[in-house]
Amino acid sequence: MLTIAISKGRIYEEALPLLAAADIIPIDDPKKCRKLILDTNHPDVKLVIIRATDVPTFVEYGAADMGIAGKDVLIEHGAQSLYEPLDLGISTCRLMTAAHKDAPPLGRRIRVATKYVKTAQHYFSSQGIQAEIIKLYGSMELAPLVGLADCIVDLVDTGNTLKANGLEPKDLIMTISSRLIVNKASMKMKHQQIQTVIEQIASALPSTTP
Numbered sequence: 001m002l003t004i005a006i007s008k009g010r011i012y013e014e015a016l017p018l019l020a021a022a023d024i025i026p027i028d029d030p031k032k033c034r035k036l037i038l039d040t041n042h043p044d045v046k047l048v049i050i051r052a053t054d055v056p057t058f059v060e061y062g063a064a065d066m067g068i069a070g071k072d073v074l075i076e077h078g079a080q081s082l083y084e085p086l087d088l089g090i091s092t093c094r095l096m097t098a099a100h101k102d103a104p105p106l107g108r109r110i111r112v113a114t115k116y117v118k119t120a121q122h123y124f125s126s127q128g129i130q131a132e133i134i135k136l137y138g139s140m141e142l143a144p145l146v147g148l149a150d151c152i153v154d155l156v157d158t159g160n161t162l163k164a165n166g167l168e169p170k171d172l173i174m175t176i177s178s179r180l181i182v183n184k185a186s187m188k189m190k191h192q193q194i195q196t197v198i199e200q201i202a203s204a205l206p207s208t209t210p
């Protein structure tokens with residue numbers, strides 16, 4: 001049995017062609033059914049559908065052999081006990097600071113709203129800024145508008161969400177893409193099967209060399 005953990009939505013949709021390159025084709029559609037374990041064209045390969053932030057946890061504990069997770073989630077999770085063999089180049093975006101478009105430059109002591117507590121703390125201390133981090137679970141854009149925080153740290157794709165709320169992107173913390181991750185014990189015990197999946201997915205990725 002091979003179990004692959006993945007979140008619904010953009011990552012799932014963009015990963016489908018890559019999984020197909022490894023001849024893994026889900027039979028169920030997570031948009032149409034509420035199943036959390038999806039069957040595939042192989043009786044011994046299953047997809048488990050979980051929240052994006054839970055993917056590294058499932059793979060780390062071996063509840064899933066492999067997973068697909070955003071680099072933002074992996075860094076915040078601190079997933080050192082996982083293999084990360086492939087950058088899939090999907091669900092790309094930027095992790096940025098953002099503030100009200102008319103806000104003055106940030107001072108040396110600030111309040112920051114984000115769900116990326118560890119990443120934000122690490123970033124601001126590397127900038128010599130003393131940041132009080134306020135953990136939020138969503139709608140980060142609201143925080144600077146109601147005086148909860150001086151700025152936010154969040155993912156930015158088109159920038160439309162920030163703009164619609166009178167905010168603008170400020171500093172780039174890192175560029176983000178989704179990665180293939182593998183449980184270390186699974187990599188040893190199911191080496192042939194996992195290595196084949198990695199190679200087939202790798203062969204479907206755009207070449208990085210000209």
Ligand code: AMP
Pocket residue numbers: 010070091092093154155156157158159160161162
């Ligand atoms: P946008 O308005 O296109 O800049 O998208 C920003 C919103 O989409 C924010 O709420 C982000 O948290 C979310 N978002 C953008 N890109 C991603 C991604 N690759 N993965 C997860 N959430 C994202």
